[in-house]
Amino acid sequence: MTPTEYNECVDDHADQLFRYCTGLTRNRTDADDLVQTAFAKLWENRKDLEKKVAKSWLYRTAYRSMVDEYRKTKRNQEYRNRQEEQATEFQSSIEDKDLIRKALDVLTDEQKNLILLRDYEGYSYKELCDITEMSMSNVKTTLFRSRKKLKEKLLELDFKI
Amino acid sequence: MKFNINNYEEAALDFLDGNLDPNDERLFEDFLDQHPEIKMEVEGLEHIILVPDLTMQYPTKSELYRKETPLMVPFWNFRRLAAAAAVLVLVSATGLFIWKSSHSNSPSLTTNAPIRPQTTEERTPETITSLPVPEASSDLKTDISKSSEPEQPESTEHSDPGVMALEESLAVQPGTSFSAPALASGTNTTPRIGARSQNIHPIMKDSSGPIPIPNGSDLAHGIDPDGVTSPMLPGPVVSGINPLLPPVSIPNSSDENQRKIAEIDLNTSVLQERQTNTVAYLPAKEHLISMPLDDPARPTPAVAQKETIQTFKIHIPGKFLSETWGDVSMAQFKKKLLPEFIKNQLNL
Numbered sequence: 001m002t003p004t005e006y007n008e009c010v011d012d013h014a015d016q017l018f019r020y021c022t023g024l025t026r027n028r029t030d031a032d033d034l035v036q037t038a039f040a041k042l043w044e045n046r047k048d049l050e051k052k053v054a055k056s057w058l059y060r061t062a063y064r065s066m067v068d069e070y071r072k073t074k075r076n077q078e079y080r081n082r083q084e085e086q087a088t089e090f091q092s093s094i095e096d097k098d099l100i101r102k103a104l105d106v107l108t109d110e111q112k113n114l115i116l117l118r119d120y121e122g123y124s125y126k127e128l129c130d131i132t133e134m135s136m137s138n139v140k141t142t143l144f145r146s147r148k149k150l151k152e153k154l155l156e157l158d159f160k161i
Numbered sequence: 162m163k164f165n166i167n168n169y170e171e172a173a174l175d176f177l178d179g180n181l182d183p184n185d186e187r188l189f190e191d192f193l194d195q196h197p198e199i200k201m202e203v204e205g206l207e208h209i210i211l212v213p214d215l216t217m218q219y220p221t222k223s224e225l226y227r228k229e230t231p232l233m234v235p236f237w238n239f240r241r242l243a244a245a246a247a248v249l250v251l252v253s254a255t256g257l258f259i260w261k262s263s264h265s266n267s268p269s270l271t272t273n274a275p276i277r278p279q280t281t282e283e284r285t286p287e288t289i290t291s292l293p294v295p296e297a298s299s300d301l302k303t304d305i306s307k308s309s310e311p312e313q314p315e316s317t318e319h320s321d322p323g324v325m326a327l328e329e330s331l332a333v334q335p336g337t338s339f340s341a342p343a344l345a346s347g348t349n350t351t352p353r354i355g356a357r358s359q360n361i362h363p364i365m366k367d368s369s370g371p372i373p374i375p376n377g378s379d380l381a382h383g384i385d386p387d388g389v390t391s392p393m394l395p396g397p398v399v400s401g402i403n404p405l406l407p408p409v410s411i412p413n414s415s416d417e418n419q420r421k422i423a424e425i426d427l428n429t430s431v432l433q434e435r436q437t438n439t440v441a442y443l444p445a446k447e448h449l450i451s452m453p454l455d456d457p458a459r460p461t462p463a464v465a466q467k468e469t470i471q472t473f474k475i476h477i478p479g480k481f482l483s484e485t486w487g488d489v490s491m492a493q494f495k496k497k498l499l500p501e502f503i504k505n506q507l508n509l
Binding site (some may be wrong): 003006007010011015016017018019021022029032035036041043100104116117119120123124137140141142145147148150151154 | 170171173174175202205206210211213215217218219220221224225226227229347359423483
């Protein structure tokens, strides 16, 4: 990947990756950090990567970075605590328009990751398998359970489907 | 494909997305009919789709752009390069300074010639040629030109600037031309003397030629009275400006001094070649000899000293001055030798 192609990747994927990371972390600052980390690693490994695989590589890197940073460090607890607070806020602000997006907090990171990649970015199941390094059966099962969980949450929130 | 409670989740998404083939789709619908609780789970899931907020954009996208930098010199490398450049400049400047110094002082260093101590003979010419020429020489030259005129400059024993300058220049000669190291080393000092006599005292060089003697003058002893054809004065001569006292040679009344002079003249062949004369001006007193020739009763002439003081032009060989002037000073010459000479002349 040339520097020009790298900059094109920035133009094409930065905003989407930021939305994806925001959906994962539910925090814009953390999402910003994840985006910077993902693109920094992309620049470091640009010689070994092609532009056509850069998008999935960015999402995978961002997700792994999120897992590394928020689940394997002290910030994991903070992250969990913040998730609980946000869930409480979600329950108290049931009149919010974007209930489905806020209902993501009830999902696990793996479930959110698949939901976001599938719904936000439109990845196919096969692409999700490549990004998440999960089997096809596992991806589909996880996605089904994620949507089922979201539905239950929304019904619980009196969300009319 | 047969659907059961263990594998329906995987097929449920394909059923919602419409990716099942018609046969599997019909089989899956049969399965849902058989399991109403599962059918309730699947219903409505197609509406559970996250819609991204397209208005959300990454705020600091400009920070992600990168530019190719072909050559990145780290700061610590730059510091090292700067230090190396400074050292190089310092060494070059020092080397240039040393080279210039050595080149200007001893050019032989460039030819890798061995450095040997410079002998006295090698150093002497530079030393001698670097000696300043006494300004008195020009005065002497001027006075010489004036001495040919008959006018009588007023003079006392030390009021004549020419005399003063000569005394100063002569006082310097023994220390400069015959330096102690040169004599002690036994080296031949003749070239130095010659060089000095030619370089330092141009007036001596000019006066090294034959001294013209006025025709018809009464020459003293040692000079051929008929030497009109060869008017040379080989020895010390006192040239009187007063026409009454023609230039005569100065017989040194001191036997010791005369012997020294004779030894120097005879034994030093180099000094013999050097015929340079030194010009000196001395205040002189005019002695008038009055002797009535027709009076036999008074055989001895009467000597009367004239009140006026005459100026003499003395030609003294440089060899004589340089080697004997320490013994025969100017004062002794004026006070003792010259009056004695005159007295002897008169007695003769």
